[in-house]
Amino acid sequence: MKYIGVKGVFFWIGISLYCFIATAQTSSPDRSQPAAGSGQREQAARLTHLAEAYRINENYPSAIATAQQGAGIALKLNDLTAATRAYTVLVNIYANTKQFAILKKTSDTALSIAQKARTPIAMAYGYYTQALLYNALDNADSVTNYAQLGLKAQGQHPEPYISAKIYYLLYALNTLWDDVQKVNTYAQKATENALQTGDYNLLSNCYIAQSTAADYNYQKSQSTDQRDLIIYYLRKVEDLHQQHPKEVAQKTYAIACINSADYYLRNFPATDEKAKANAIQYANMAKTAAKSTLYGQEIMASSLGILSEYAKRDKKTALEENYLLEAYTVMQDQKDPYYYTLINVVTALANLYEKNGNYPKALEFQKKIPEYKAKLFDRQQALNAQKLEIQYETEKKNNEVLMLKQREQYSRMQNYFYIGIAAVSLLGLIFMFRSYHFRLRYSLQREKQLQLEKQEAELQMKLEKEEQSRLKAEQQLLEAQQQQLQKEAMANLLQLEHKKEMLLQIKEKINDNDLLNINKIWNEEQLLDNDFEDVKLQIQQVHPDFFYLLNERTQQKLTPLDLKLCAYLHLKMDTKKIAQILHIEPKSVRMSRYRIKQKLGLGKEEDLNVFLQNLG
Known part of the structure; x- marks a missing residue:
């Protein structure tokens, strides 16, 4: 993140892109295991959070060991998304510590695991690790490309945490180019996502980014509204630290304090006593906060530089000298000092002693300037050599991947060619087979046609x-x-x-x-x-054959009256009704029945009615 330097004095406070973003509590993390009874998946996640807490407090050995342990558990569970998160912590550490060789290997591993996971969130983390790699290599185009891929990979349901980190990285990248519009855009988007995470350290860093964007706006427009926004966002960081002291890193808070001091130093006249008091207060607060961090020397030196500037304005030479010497001592105590700040401190001391006529002291510190510049050059050369080596390996690997893709494409085309030849050969065989069997089919069809004609x-x-x-x-x-x-x-x-x-x-x-x-x-x-x-x-x-069958059966000719009576009996009419129709006595009907039975040759036991009905 960027904390604005003191202009016209002697400090150039650099840019830290991603050192202080965390997802876990950040004060005094311990190495204790997760609570008993928690699942292994929860254990892996908590170890990753703990590693991130170590990282933002710059306890890198503990962070590396814890992240590796979390990644190992996640891989055993085949939880590749959790493993990618753990590897992202490792990539952050190696990027911060400029360990380029292992950084390249770890970032590639993270991306490979993410690709195997095939989940949108895992791919976002994988692309983010590549963005961190290329950011360490100062390859801005690749940083932008992979950052945008990470945002796009999440689709319609992005994770606010990784989105905030990616937007923050894009914000920091654009501060190097002084692209005011993009600085504002990405700082705002990073803040919007951080507000959804409940991560107060992440949110504090995004508020600092917002204050930096406001400073860019103020430098461009000289609007007092934009100037007031600078301190407004820094005060929000201060409020978060007061409300959640265990969840906002001391270094994040110290950066907000040093930027607040710088705000009053640069934007208010020397005669403004209130601004002076605020600047001194925030410089001392930054100094105090930085003392409790592992690598807070640069912030302490910056706060001492601001205090020396106010001593210089008040013509308190002895006090100015004390602040500068203390800053020099702080920077010398650092194992791997930030040479830009150290050179500025030495230069300020040389100028101070020269101004006061203490030429031996001025010469002593003047001689240290080329010495530190040489060390800075050597370090920069070594870093550039490592960067070039990693870039060469990266380009070589990319070329190998490209060659593999080309070979794969050539092999695919070759396979298509062979398939085409096989297809043509197959078609030729089919044609020959069809030609060979054409006459046979014709004869079969002819035979079938003859059979059809027969049918x-x-x-x-x-x-x-x-x-x-x-x-x-x-x-x-x-x-x-x-x-x-x-x-x-x-x-x-x-x-x-x-x-x-x-x-x-x-x-x-x-x-x-x-x-x-x-x-x-x-x-x-x-x-x-x-x-x-x-x-x-x-x-x-009546059955059409009734009378015919009746005449065939009779042994004597039946009279019309006999036929009429047989028809009535066939119709199951009783004696009384037949007598009524024929206007005769029932007795006459019974006599006629007896006579007809004799003509038909029926026995005494045979029923005439049943015979006639069956005959019909």
Whole structure:
């Protein structure tokens, strides 16, 4: 992250891109194992969080050991997403400590595990590790490319934590280019995502990024609103530290304090006593906070530099000298000092002693400037050599991957060519096979055609037989209709004979001068007519062969009256009703039945009614 340097004085406070973002509590982490009874997956996650806590407090040996332990458990469980998170912590550490060789190997391992995991979040972490690698190698284009891939990989459901870290990395990258618009955009997006995580250290770093963006805006517009936003966001970091002291790293808080002191130093006139008091207060707060961190010397030297600047303004030479000498001592005590700051401290001391006429001291510190510059150059050269080596290996690997892809593409094309040849050969064989069997198929088709013609002829014969059967059925139907007409004629004849007999009876009664009740005769006739209509319908439904079979069976010729009586008996009419229809006595009906039974040659035990009904 960027904490703004003191301009016109002697410090250049550098840029730390990702040292202080964490997901776990950051004060005094211990190496204790997760709570008893927790699952192994939870254990792996907690170890990764603990490693991140060590990392942001710059306890790198403990961070590495804990992250490796978490990664090992996650890999045993085949939880590749958790393993990628653990490797991301390791990549962060190796990037911070400039261990380029192992950084390259670890970042490639993280990306490989993420690709095997095939989850959006794992791929986001994998791409983020590549962005960290190329950021350490000062390859800004690759950093931007992999950062954007990490954001895109998450799809519609991004994880706020990794999104905040990626946006923060893009923000820090664009501060190097002084791209004000992108600095503002990425700082804002990093903050929006950090607010969703509940990670107060992450949020504090994003607020510092917002204050830096506001400073860029102020330098461009000179708007007092933008100037006030600088201290507004830094105060939010201070508030978070007061509310959650165990969850905001001391170094993060110290950076916010030193930037607040620098804010009052740069943006307010020397005559503003209130601004001076605030600057001195925040410089001392930064100095105190930095003392409790492992690598806080640079921040302590920066705070002493601000205090020396105010001593210089107040013409307190002795106090200025004390602050500078203390800053020099602090930087010398550092095992691997930040030479830019050390050179600025030595230069300030040389100028101070020269101004005060203490030329031996001025010469002593002046001689140290080229010495430290040489060490800075040597370190930079060594780092550049490592970067070039890693870049060469990276390019070599990328070229090998490209060659493998080209070979794979060539092999694929070759396979397609062989497949094409095989397909053409197969088609040729198929053509030859079809040509060879064409005549055979033709002969088979010809034979099949002849068979079809034979079947057609047989079908034609069958149709002719069916037609003959149909004609025969129609003939039988006509015969049945003719017999029906005959039955209707018989029924009508029976009715006419009945009417004739009735008229003869009436005539006889009139000639005999008997009393005649016409109404009674009429009513009786009406009833008989109704009954006769039913009888007539039933007679029409008699089996067509009934009378023919009856005549075939009889041994003596049956009279029409016998036939009529047989028809009534066939219709299951009782003796009384037959007598009423024929206007005879029931006794006469029984005599006729006996006579018909004799003509038919039936035995005494045979029932005439059953015989006639079965005959029908």
